[in-house]
Amino acid sequence: MSIHDNILIKIREMKDSLTPVEKMVAEYVLQNVEEIPHLSIKNLAQLTKTSDASVLRFCKTMGYSGYRSFIVSISASLGSMEEQKDQYTDIQPGDDLSVIISNTSRNNIKSIEDTLSVIDKNEVDRAVQVLRKSNRIVFFGIGASGLVGIDAEQKFSRINKMCHTYTDGHSQLTAATLLDKGDVAVFISNSGKTSEILDSLEIAKKSGATIIAITKYNKSELADKANIVLNISTPEVTIRSGAMGSxxxxxxxxxxxxxxxASAEYKNVKKYLTKTHNIIAASKHR
Structure with missing residues (x-):
């Protein structure tokens, strides 16, 4: 477990994909966080109207070997929450501009910190290795996720990687059809349920390309079908704040x-980074 792990974020994000019995334990834990460190496994089983075995199963689903290590992690999360005291704040009508500046900035910082809690270093390592070996990288994203794909294309192009981003349903289907075995398809979707993304994913799977998903820490069709899953954690999306956090x-x-x-291939890509930096710098002085 890394020091960034926050079990409360994991429980919040995983809650909806748990079994009904585990979900009862999860909901009780989230609603009564402060008292959890003081409860024995028997107490928690009684309070959640489940059994010792169910509580233990819940702990294991959350990645702990036993109840004791789960409790230690809950205590640590409580400590870090005490330090932060920052919650996500939604846009309120008539907010003062200074409040908007600090809330928006804090929400973004929190989204990155929460993502750091759920990201799996081994999955990142696997993603980096397949991207290094890829013939071609294709990014798929709709709406705000499409903008993330465009940013990715701009970055990977700088180190001379063959890559392209597709941001609408029709071009995504075409691109997925043309994928090959040595290609990497990166599907970007917060919910993991975007219909256009899932349609293209079906086709991409058949091509033999490696599928990387960037999606929220939860069970979804996208996460299930990807070869590599890179999780994010953000506040609940609201009508007001849209997809800012994700x-x-x-x-x-x-x-x-x-x-x-870029770091792993620095010897090879240094010249491209230098060239692209210099040409952009030169164009500014024209």
């Missing part, structure tokens, strides 16, 4: 992947 978290994942590939 966009910043996804851009961070792209930055990590780009830095990972």
């Amino acid at each position: 966009r910043i978290a996804m851009l961070t994942i792209i930055d990590i992947l780009f830095a990972g590939v």
Whole structure:
């Protein structure tokens, strides 16, 4: 477990994909966080109207070997929450501009911190390796996720990687049809349920390309069908704030992947980074 792991974020994000009995435990834990460290496994089983075995199963689903290590992690999360005291804040009518500036900035910082809690370093490592070996990288995203794909294309192009982003349903279907075995298809979707993305995913799977998903920490069809899953964690999306949190978290994942590939291949890509930097710098002075 890394020091960034926050079990409360994991429970919140995973809750809806748990079994009904585990979900009862999860909901009780989230609603009564403060008292959890003081409860024995028997107490928690009684309070959640489940059994010791169910509580233990829940702990294992969350990645812990036993109840004790789960409790230690809950205590640590409580400690870090005490330090932060920052919750996501939605857009309120008539907010003062200084409040908007600090809330928006804090929400974005929190999205990145929460993503750091759920991201799996081994999956990032696998993603970097397949991107390094790829013949071609194809990014798929709709709406705000499409903008993340465009950012990714701009970055990976700088190190001379063959890549392209497709941001509408029709061009995505065409691109998925033309994928080959040595290609990497990166599907970007916060919910993991975007219909256009899932349609293209079906076709991409048949091509033999490696599928990377960038999606929220939850069970979804996209996460299930991908070869590599890179998770993000953001606040609940609301009508008011839209996809601000998920966009910043996804851009961070792209930055990590780009830095990972560029760093591992630094000898080879240094010349491209220098050339692209110089040409852009020169164009500014014309």
